[in-house]
Amino acid sequence: MQMPFEQFVDHNARALLGSAYLLTGDTHAAEDLLQDALERVFMHWSRVLDPLPYTRTVMARRVTDGWRASRRRPRQEPLIVDDHDVPVPDTTQGHAEHADMAALLRQLPPRQRAVIVLRYYEDRSEAEIAHALDCAPGTVKSQAAKALRTLRQLTDDLTEHGRAT
């Protein structure tokens, strides 16, 4: 017997919003993406066997399919981090790292970002990611390699910048 949709959302909102945030690198876009995905999941709720990974897959696929966050919603104070494209130095180590990670993710193209999130946050195999994103396993491998290369370069730049200041 499947749990009610509302209960699923209550129990998993935080975890799902975390995934959405990593996929978008932006708090507002994350909320919009999660809302969009939940609407789609709700439509198929009676047929969804494992809703948590299914919802995460819907979000990842939406991001790689060119989904864009709604621009109608008024901007609000960020819930977590600064929303600029450049990492902002912060005296609080945890928040600085958090902002840095979001900024790094925003530097990646959507497909590479999705691959990184599915591979290293959700611990999915290359085959599972290929199935989720409807692409070849070789594409997953190459996208992950490109993303890691970019992240390594950006991290080195940040480190160098940090040492210089």
Add this chain to the structure above:
Amino acid sequence: MTNLEDQLRQRLRTTAERVVVPPTSPPTPTTEECDVDVDAGCSW
């Protein structure tokens, strides 16, 4: 598993865990909902 991959895994997890679910708030009127004649029904 490289050091970068280990660090990435840890930082992704930490970042996701810090996300705060926004409190439920009344729906914000959209442009469409506001697109009405505010003088309609006023007789002065």
